[in-house]
Amino acid sequence: MSLLELKSVSKIYGDLKALDNVSLHVDEGEWVAIMGPSGSGKSTMMNIIGCMDKPTKGEVLLDGVDISKESSRHLTDIRRDKIGLIFQQFHMVPHLTAVENIMVSQYYHSLPDEEEALEALGRVGLRDRARHLPSQLSGGEQQRVCVARALINHPELILADEPTGNLDEANENIVLDLFAQLHKEGTTLIVVTHDQEVAAAAQRTIVLEHGRVAREVINEDFGKTL
Amino acid sequence: MANRSTQKHTMTKRKMFLRMITSSLLRRRSRMIIALFSIGIGATILAGLVTIYIDVPRQMGAQFRSYGANVLILPKDGQTLTTKALNESLSSVPPEEIVGSAPYRYVRLDMMTRQQSFTAAGTDFNQIIRTSPYFSVEGSYPASIREILVGKEIAETIGLKTGSSIELTYQPPIREETDEDAAASGDFLSGSAEGFNGALVYVTAAIDDQAKITSIAIDATTQTPQYGGQVMENEDFEAQFIGKSVPLTLGEDVDALTGATITSTAVVTALNQARRTSVPTQPRSVTYTVTGILTTGGEEEGYVFMSLDDMIAITGENKIDVAELSISASADKLSSYVEQIEENSPVAKARLVKRVARSEAAVLSKLQALVFLVTAVVLLLTMICVSTTMMAVVSERRREIGLRKALGASDESIRAEFMGEALFLGLLGGIMGAILGFAFAQVVSVNVFGSSISFQPLLLPAAILVSMAVAAASCLLPIKRAIAIDPALVLKGE
Numbered sequence: 001m002s003l004l005e006l007k008s009v010s011k012i013y014g015d016l017k018a019l020d021n022v023s024l025h026v027d028e029g030e031w032v033a034i035m036g037p038s039g040s041g042k043s044t045m046m047n048i049i050g051c052m053d054k055p056t057k058g059e060v061l062l063d064g065v066d067i068s069k070e071s072s073r074h075l076t077d078i079r080r081d082k083i084g085l086i087f088q089q090f091h092m093v094p095h096l097t098a099v100e101n102i103m104v105s106q107y108y109h110s111l112p113d114e115e116e117a118l119e120a121l122g123r124v125g126l127r128d129r130a131r132h133l134p135s136q137l138s139g140g141e142q143q144r145v146c147v148a149r150a151l152i153n154h155p156e157l158i159l160a161d162e163p164t165g166n167l168d169e170a171n172e173n174i175v176l177d178l179f180a181q182l183h184k185e186g187t188t189l190i191v192v193t194h195d196q197e198v199a200a201a202a203q204r205t206i207v208l209e210h211g212r213v214a215r216e217v218i219n220e221d222f223g224k225t226l
Numbered sequence: 227m228a229n230r231s232t233q234k235h236t237m238t239k240r241k242m243f244l245r246m247i248t249s250s251l252l253r254r255r256s257r258m259i260i261a262l263f264s265i266g267i268g269a270t271i272l273a274g275l276v277t278i279y280i281d282v283p284r285q286m287g288a289q290f291r292s293y294g295a296n297v298l299i300l301p302k303d304g305q306t307l308t309t310k311a312l313n314e315s316l317s318s319v320p321p322e323e324i325v326g327s328a329p330y331r332y333v334r335l336d337m338m339t340r341q342q343s344f345t346a347a348g349t350d351f352n353q354i355i356r357t358s359p360y361f362s363v364e365g366s367y368p369a370s371i372r373e374i375l376v377g378k379e380i381a382e383t384i385g386l387k388t389g390s391s392i393e394l395t396y397q398p399p400i401r402e403e404t405d406e407d408a409a410a411s412g413d414f415l416s417g418s419a420e421g422f423n424g425a426l427v428y429v430t431a432a433i434d435d436q437a438k439i440t441s442i443a444i445d446a447t448t449q450t451p452q453y454g455g456q457v458m459e460n461e462d463f464e465a466q467f468i469g470k471s472v473p474l475t476l477g478e479d480v481d482a483l484t485g486a487t488i489t490s491t492a493v494v495t496a497l498n499q500a501r502r503t504s505v506p507t508q509p510r511s512v513t514y515t516v517t518g519i520l521t522t523g524g525e526e527e528g529y530v531f532m533s534l535d536d537m538i539a540i541t542g543e544n545k546i547d548v549a550e551l552s553i554s555a556s557a558d559k560l561s562s563y564v565e566q567i568e569e570n571s572p573v574a575k576a577r578l579v580k581r582v583a584r585s586e587a588a589v590l591s592k593l594q595a596l597v598f599l600v601t602a603v604v605l606l607l608t609m610i611c612v613s614t615t616m617m618a619v620v621s622e623r624r625r626e627i628g629l630r631k632a633l634g635a636s637d638e639s640i641r642a643e644f645m646g647e648a649l650f651l652g653l654l655g656g657i658m659g660a661i662l663g664f665a666f667a668q669v670v671s672v673n674v675f676g677s678s679i680s681f682q683p684l685l686l687p688a689a690i691l692v693s694m695a696v697a698a699a700s701c702l703l704p705i706k707r708a709i710a711i712d713p714a715l716v717l718k719g720e
């Protein structure tokens with residue numbers, strides 16, 4: 001069943017087409033990787049899917065709702081209820097501790113629950129860093145907190161923009177294992193990456209070039225390496 | 227998740243809200259301190275000014291009192307005013323508000339040797355100190371009989387000095403003999419002595435050929451009504467004096483009234499010190515000693531001042547022409563006292579001394595308008611300052627705000643969080659302002675008005691409320707900015 005559908009989506013900045021007539025289809029529960037050179041429009045597409053930006057042209061259907069036409073207030077609701085975001089530059093509230101940063105996400109979604117937040121930190125191996133401020137955490141640790149924050153509200157769709165860009169081999173594996181687990185639980189994953197290995201973990205890889213879909217690669221080996 | 231106990235979790239949500247706000251303030255201390263200081267200093271100045279604003283009327287009232295009397299008491303047409311009637315007429319004014327009440331009896335006295343005449347005033351010097359504090363005496367105020375104060379003008383024209391003697395003559399008015407006058411004529415004793423609290427008790431007693439007392443009139447209106455004041459109403463006490471002649475001894479000739487020992491003593495002392503006088507039919511001359519020269523900068527410098535006792539002794543009349551009152555009360559209250567005095571007293575009427583009373587009100591309202599203006603300016607400055615700081619805070623926290631929005635914060639949540647921080651700052655600033663503001667007002671009051679002020683209990687909640695309101699108002703624009711932040715742009719940047 002289709003969760004996400006982009007129909008001829010374009011995003012135009014002046015005379016630059018960041019996205020140029022992109023059509024895309026993602027099924028519920030699918031794990032998709034997006035690759036492409038820098039400036040090819042990956043983040044632009046993620047922002048549009050993540051209800052943070054609107055396309056200049058085209059339709060974006062999320063769960064059957066055309067989010068390209070929604071008001072920003074409604075987009076906030078949709079983002080909060082359905083989507084977990086992991087940003088290219090990991091972002092945390094600087095004056096809140098790791099566990100509090102996760103609770104902020106719970107707070108906006110429904111109700112903060114410290115126990116659950118600590119559990120999520122445990123899943124990314126940071127339980128003992130729960131009371132540290134972002135400035136006291138390494139880049140990789142901060143990125144893992146962001147991963148834990150993205151999955152805390154059990155979103156239908158996780159959008160990750162370079163989630164492993166700052167991680168070493170071991171940490172990258174922690175995150176990939178987590179994604180595999182979420183995939184098993186039925187979460188839809190769209191992961192932007194430059195890393196072949198990370199892309200190889202997904203079911204399908206979409207390659208963007210100059211704002212267009214250059215090609216699609218189905219991972220025949222999916223499930224075998226894990 | 228939705229079917230968890232809501233009660234428990236709404237609490238958690240509020241707790242989380244407070245936790246976010248307090249960590250934002252506590253962990254970003256430098257910013258918080260700047261914002262807190264702008265609110266706190268604003269609140270301090272406001273609280274200080276408001277305290278002074280509230281206290282100024284009281285302060286100014288006391289200040290103006292020292293520039294003279296604000297109410298005059300005069301006899302009603304065809305009536306005679308006595309010290310007794312004067313004190314009775316003041317029953318409608320709360321005693322603690324009466325700063326002083328000085329009786330005056332004015333007559334012309336002649337200095338035969340110089341062929342000159344002066345206005346002489348009989349008064350109570352203890353009261354003059356209070357109603358006319360601007361009187362400046364070189365030498366001292368008269369303390370015993372036949373002592374006078376002369377105005378500087380007279381002293382200069384005649385060449386009088388402290389210690390000089392001067393003979394003054396009273397020319398009785400030419401009057402037609404009537405039955406009433408005949409009855410009133412004859413000798414009498416008139417004197418006064420200090421009773422309870424140093425207030426004067428006046429006694430007048432008619433005497434016959436053998437100097438025996440035939441009737442007595444006591445004026446103890448300055449004494450406490452339930453105690454010393456009883457001597458006026460007790461006929462048995464007065465009856466003891468009839469048929470006796472001075473000097474009298476308390477305990478032998480006359481028994482003290484129970485509960486009124488001090489006043490009884492004063493009555494006897496007054497009689498023993500009293501001078502024999504009569505309504506004169508011939509010019510009467512008395513030699514006085516000058517104890518002081520009076521400088522006032524006004525017409526009083528052309529007057530001679532003597533005690534009311536001396537005045538009664540020379541004129542043979544116990545009456546006053548006017549009394550100057552200094553009452554510490556607002557203009558509205560003063561007017562109502564004036565009306566009450568008119569209504570209650572059969573003989574006395576009261577008049578506001580318009581010039582002082584009016585200028586007092588005018589200066590007050592100007593002063594309050596000034597404080598009001600300064601308050602408004604300070605409020606505005608505080609708001610600009612807090613607003614600027616909050617603006618800086620918002621741009622400093624753009625990324626964080628964008629992140630919160632990306633995480634699903636609605637515009638209302640963003641507004642609530644910033645408002646919460648602002649109100650929290652307002653609360654702290656208000657507490658700080660109330661305490662420091664009171665200290666500030668105290669310092670100003672002591673230095674400018676020379677008196678301390680009491681803490682207004684309402685000041686604390688008022689300061690907190692106002693600074694919270696100011697903080698909230700200052701945040702409206704910064705919050706608008708925060709809400710307009712586009713999460714996509716902010717999160718992409720850097």
Ligand SMILES: Nc1ncnc2c1ncn2[C@@H]1O[C@H](COP(=O)(O)OP(=O)(O)OP(=O)(O)O)[C@@H](O)[C@H]1O
Nearest residue numbers: 013016018036037038039040041042043044045088
């Ligand atoms: N707000 C904007 N205004 C103008 N141009 C923009 C804006 N945002 C993105 N672009 C441009 O759109 C193009 C696509 O940008 P995008 O961030 O999607 O690239 P990307 O594929 O995520 O690259 P990277 O791998 O470096 O993250 C770039 O050329 C970028 O300069």
Ligand SMILES: [Mg+2]
Nearest residue numbers: 042043044088
């Ligand atoms: Mg990008």
